[in-house]
Amino acid sequence: MPTVPVIPESAPFTPEQRAWLNGFVAGLLSRGPVNPIAQAAAAPARETLRPLTIIFGSQTGTAESLAKLAAKEAGKNGFAAIVMDMVKISPAKLAQEKNVLIITSTYGDGDPPDNAKALHAALHAPDAPRLTGLNYSVCGLGDTNYIQFCQCAKNFDAQLEKLGATRASARVDCDLDYEAKFATWLKAALAALGSTEATGATEAQSEISDLKSEISPPVAGSSRKNPFSAPLLCSRVLNATGSAKEVRHVEFSLEGSGLVYETGDALGVFPQNSPELVAELLTTLGCDGEEAVPVPNGTTTSLRHALTAHYDLGKPSPELVSRFAAPTSGGGAATATVVMHLIDVVLARPETRLAPVDFVRLLRPLQPRLYSISSSLRAHPGQVHLTVGAVRYEAHGRARHGVCSTFLADRCTPGTTVPVYVHSNKAFKLPADPSAPVIMVGPGTGIAPFRAFLQERRATGAKGKNWLLFGDQREGTDFLYRDELLAWQRDGHLARLDLAWSRDQAEKIYVQNRMIEQAAELYSWLEAGAYFYVCGDASRMAKDVDAALHKVVERAGGKSAADYIQSLQAAKRYARDVY
Numbered sequence: 001m002p003t004v005p006v007i008p009e010s011a012p013f014t015p016e017q018r019a020w021l022n023g024f025v026a027g028l029l030s031r032g033p034v035n036p037i038a039q040a041a042a043a044p045a046r047e048t049l050r051p052l053t054i055i056f057g058s059q060t061g062t063a064e065s066l067a068k069l070a071a072k073e074a075g076k077n078g079f080a081a082i083v084m085d086m087v088k089i090s091p092a093k094l095a096q097e098k099n100v101l102i103i104t105s106t107y108g109d110g111d112p113p114d115n116a117k118a119l120h121a122a123l124h125a126p127d128a129p130r131l132t133g134l135n136y137s138v139c140g141l142g143d144t145n146y147i148q149f150c151q152c153a154k155n156f157d158a159q160l161e162k163l164g165a166t167r168a169s170a171r172v173d174c175d176l177d178y179e180a181k182f183a184t185w186l187k188a189a190l191a192a193l194g195s196t197e198a199t200g201a202t203e204a205q206s207e208i209s210d211l212k213s214e215i216s217p218p219v220a221g222s223s224r225k226n227p228f229s230a231p232l233l234c235s236r237v238l239n240a241t242g243s244a245k246e247v248r249h250v251e252f253s254l255e256g257s258g259l260v261y262e263t264g265d266a267l268g269v270f271p272q273n274s275p276e277l278v279a280e281l282l283t284t285l286g287c288d289g290e291e292a293v294p295v296p297n298g299t300t301t302s303l304r305h306a307l308t309a310h311y312d313l314g315k316p317s318p319e320l321v322s323r324f325a326a327p328t329s330g331g332g333a334a335t336a337t338v339v340m341h342l343i344d345v346v347l348a349r350p351e352t353r354l355a356p357v358d359f360v361r362l363l364r365p366l367q368p369r370l371y372s373i374s375s376s377l378r379a380h381p382g383q384v385h386l387t388v389g390a391v392r393y394e395a396h397g398r399a400r401h402g403v404c405s406t407f408l409a410d411r412c413t414p415g416t417t418v419p420v421y422v423h424s425n426k427a428f429k430l431p432a433d434p435s436a437p438v439i440m441v442g443p444g445t446g447i448a449p450f451r452a453f454l455q456e457r458r459a460t461g462a463k464g465k466n467w468l469l470f471g472d473q474r475e476g477t478d479f480l481y482r483d484e485l486l487a488w489q490r491d492g493h494l495a496r497l498d499l500a501w502s503r504d505q506a507e508k509i510y511v512q513n514r515m516i517e518q519a520a521e522l523y524s525w526l527e528a529g530a531y532f533y534v535c536g537d538a539s540r541m542a543k544d545v546d547a548a549l550h551k552v553v554e555r556a557g558g559k560s561a562a563d564y565i566q567s568l569q570a571a572k573r574y575a576r577d578v579y
């Protein structure tokens with residue numbers, strides 16, 4: 001589209017400023033949202049720049065941050081880049097684009113993140129338009145611990161090609177340590193789309209380093225690469241005696257770290273495996289634990305310490321399963337990876353003797369676990385609180401203990417230091433407008449971020465109304481944070497508190513039943529600008545709550561729920577923190 005000059009010659013600007021302003025206004029008129037960072041970087045002679053739209057699919061904000069960073073880099077390389085939230089892109093809009101970069105994570109079990117669902121579905125629909133004029137490249141963010149690694153990125157990449165778009169450069173799938181791969185992908189994608197800068201290898205490497213340092217700031221605890229050793233302050237069970245659950249309130253001190261978090265963020269916790277499990281494994285392997293072995297960070301340590309702090313003893317890698325498989329087991333290896341833990345596989349073939357260094361080569365690195373932060377720094381300066389459900393169950397005749405939840409429950413006492421880091425979640429934030437109402441649906445441990453939200457809104461004096469829907473098995477034993485919640489209800493900080501006890505009566509009552517009962521009220525809150533938040537179980541609860549929200553809009557609003565809810569998402573008024 002030609003640039004129409006709208007800033008007159010007589011205006012008090014230098015020619016460069018005028019050119020930039022003309023370009024900026026033209027951009028606003030022709031392209032919708034403009035990214036100011038990219039625009040600033042692209043200041044001179046905008047009309048000579050290549051248009052580039054960088055679209056992010058993101059649940060917790062990583063892809064969004066990388067998209068903004070990519071726009072900044074693109075600005076330095078001859079592009080006029082804008083960043084778009086995928087929820088705001090339709091296939092028709094995509095068909096009008098020339099150059100597009102897609103950066104998307106994957107959630108659930110190979111699913112698109114919430115803000116990517118609509119476009120993902122629309123592009124796979126029979127009436128999806130042809131995208132023959134489009135040049136694109138896709139970067140996937142994912143985690144190789146999931147079977148469907150970067151599936152959402154793979155789907156977009158394949159579907160755009162199927163619809164006639166041209167893949168300008170190859171998709172890159174990034175694991176949790178995404179920095180170097182992302183930077184390499186970006187460099188290649190910009191070059192393929194016509195970057196004006198022919199950057200040499202050395203320069204490219206130093207730019208990648210700059211990019212990496214921008215992605216991972218060096219404050220201890222602000223990234224998983226650089227955790228802070230936080231002393232545990234307390235850990236107490238929130239359930240009463242007789243409960244089937246064990247949910248703990250856990251507090252860490254952040255004193256002296258300089259580490260800050262926002263409500264809605266999660267805390268990454270590096271756990272250790274149980275000493276009993278490590279001892280059993282050492283015995284089965286015929287080792288005394290003192291053998292020197294390499295660990296993923298490149299150093300060497302004793303086998304006992306490596307198995308305790310560095311390697312995952314849960315789900316075995318396919319390589320380990322194959323190595324320990326009976327010669328005649330056929331497809332047994334694949335089955336074992338689904339249902340068995342490492343100890344089961346090793347115990348099944350104790351005669352398979354491997355040198356310790358060869359054994360650890362078959363192990364996956366032990367990963368940190370995320371917990372939604374349940375405190376506000378304003379209410380608890382220098383502290384971070386978590387609400388952790390202990391995972392304990394039996395399988396194949398053996399008691400199983402979730403690594404991190406039972407590490408926190410059984411092996412951490414006041415004073416124990418635990419490596420932690422803040423995992424920011426930009427997509428799960430309180431409204432910027434303190435007068436906006438909020439509706440929070442958080443059964444079970446899903447209460448965590450809402451305790452934080454309520455503390456934050458109390459501390460900041462936010463006047464918007466607060467509505468919490470909470471539930472768990474039994475009122476007598478599972479009313480987590482009962483006293484705090486009832487006190488907030490009494491003094492009006494909680495305008496509404498709706499409770500759903502699933503096992504106090506013959507039929508199940510869940511939070512979504514309360515939503516349906518209160519459909520008219522809930523809809524009137526939404527119409528008054530309320531933000532709707534969901535936290536907790538992803539596999540069942542979050543899906544059912546989403547279906548209930550659709551019903552509420554249809555019944556009480558008498559309108560198409562799909563459009564209404566998509567516009568809530570686009571306005572960031574429907575956010576989920578589900579796991």
Ligand SMILES: Cc1cc2nc3c(=O)[nH]c(=O)nc-3n(C[C@H](O)[C@H](O)[C@H](O)COP(=O)(O)OP(=O)(O)OC[C@H]3O[C@@H](n4cnc5c(N)ncnc54)[C@H](O)[C@@H]3O)c2cc1C
Pocket residue numbers: 266314369370371372373387388389390391392393394395401402403404405406445446448577578579
């Ligand atoms: C963004 C985010 C926020 C989170 N917030 C919280 C929070 O606030 N509070 C909280 O408690 N958790 C939270 N979690 C979950 C948490 O990260 C851990 O996944 C959880 O504590 C289990 O970790 P673990 O190491 O104890 O168990 P693991 O050793 O990882 O074992 C868990 C695995 O055990 C298996 N399993 C569990 N129960 C059974 C069963 N009954 N039968 C068979 N197999 C079973 C499943 O495969 C499960 O994946 C959050 C997760 C995410 C991603």
Ligand SMILES: NC(=O)c1ccc[n+]([C@@H]2O[C@H](COP(=O)([O-])OP(=O)(O)OC[C@H]3O[C@@H](n4cnc5c(N)ncnc54)[C@H](OP(=O)(O)O)[C@@H]3O)[C@@H](O)[C@H]2O)c1
Pocket residue numbers: 245389443444445446471472473500501502503508510511512536537538539540541542544545579
């Ligand atoms: N793998 C497992 O077996 C297992 C077991 C427990 C928890 N978890 C995981 O742990 C996390 C949170 O667990 P949690 O103990 O905090 O809470 P939770 O298990 O989600 O239970 C909290 C409350 O939600 C209810 N609930 C169950 N299904 C629901 C549905 N479809 N819709 C709405 N409410 C529903 C539960 O009722 P009822 O329990 O009475 O049905 C209970 O009252 C989740 O990720 C969950 O998947 C896993």
Ligand SMILES: Cc1cc2nc3c(=O)[nH]c(=O)nc-3n(C[C@H](O)[C@H](O)[C@H](O)COP(=O)(O)O)c2cc1C
Pocket residue numbers: 057058059060061062063064104105106107108109110111113141142143144146147148149150151176538578579
């Ligand atoms: C609950 C949950 C489910 C996930 N499922 C997958 C998955 O199926 N495949 C995958 O590759 N990554 C999966 N991931 C990893 C995320 O894609 C990865 O952490 C990504 O960096 C998040 O980026 P975002 O913050 O932009 O959403 C999952 C992460 C979480 C917390």
